[in-house]
């Protein structure tokens with residue numbers, strides 16, 4: 079790895095949504111994009127102003143912040159207007175936003191509070207649609223651009239404690255495909271990275287996260303992918319090197335998604351069964 083980057087994003091300008099603190103996947107992506115020569119505006123919900131430390135990241139990467147709730151059409155409209163005024167057009171957008179309201183409040187899947195469920199879907203999936211819609215409507219999204227969202231394998235397979243977030247990620251990945259078709263007319267591409275369990279604020283809000291993390295770590299041949307390695311992968315998807323890749327869910331998970339069981343897990347389970355029998 080070249081610490082000073084490869085200039086993959088020289089001359090490109092974008093928006094990165096969802097950096098809250100140093101643990102955030104979007105934080106690592108912002109640092110990697112900066113290293114590769116890209117410029118960007120950082121955005122997060124107004125409430126993140128007091129919950130996180132986005133100012134530090136903005137200072138470190140020489141970027142500005144526009145606070146916007148990604149579920150608000152007015153906020154997103156204003157955000158693109160400001161971005162267009164200050165930077166002209168936008169070559170890339172990173173959507174790294176998620177929250178499971180029922181999950182946070184420990185409501186089981188069969189008893190979901192539907193208002194919270196709608197909020198979960200709105201924040202974690204529909205916001206991607208809104209962000210792309212307003213990007214197009216404002217005229218800010220440039221031809222040949224790249225849009226990236228963050229997903230999890232819970233979109234495709236059941237991870238019991240992931241609950242409603244599995245539905246949100248399934249919708250997110252579907253929006254990636256549906257918009258991908260339409261954006262292709264302007265050579266704009268859109269993809270989702272399906273990332274390993276990662277220790278972040280959103281991650282740790284999921285009951286049983288540590289068990290999911292350890293399980294994936296034991297099963298994936300390369301182990302869990304870190305936020306930093308996710309950021310390196312993200313940079314390639316924002317660069318022109320991947321200009322023919324679109325509408326994909328791309329697994330960045332150390333090989334987890336192709337595995338069944340591993341020796342490490344078999345041995346652990348055998349030990350556990352032995353202890354149970356004693």
Ligand SMILES: NC(=O)c1ccc[n+]([C@@H]2O[C@H](COP(=O)([O-])OP(=O)(O)OC[C@H]3O[C@@H](n4cnc5c(N)ncnc54)[C@H](O)[C@@H]3O)[C@@H](O)[C@H]2O)c1
Nearest residue numbers: 096098102103123148175176228230275276278279280281
């Ligand atoms: N942590 C993991 O294990 C993991 C694994 C796979 C995918 N992901 C996904 O990665 C993305 C980033 O999450 P993270 O793990 O870095 O956690 P994080 O908590 O650092 O990031 C989530 C972000 O969403 C923002 N957000 C919430 N509501 C919002 C709203 N209404 N408007 C704008 N922003 C809002 C939060 O402020 C926060 O910055 C999410 O989509 C998450 O589902 C995470």
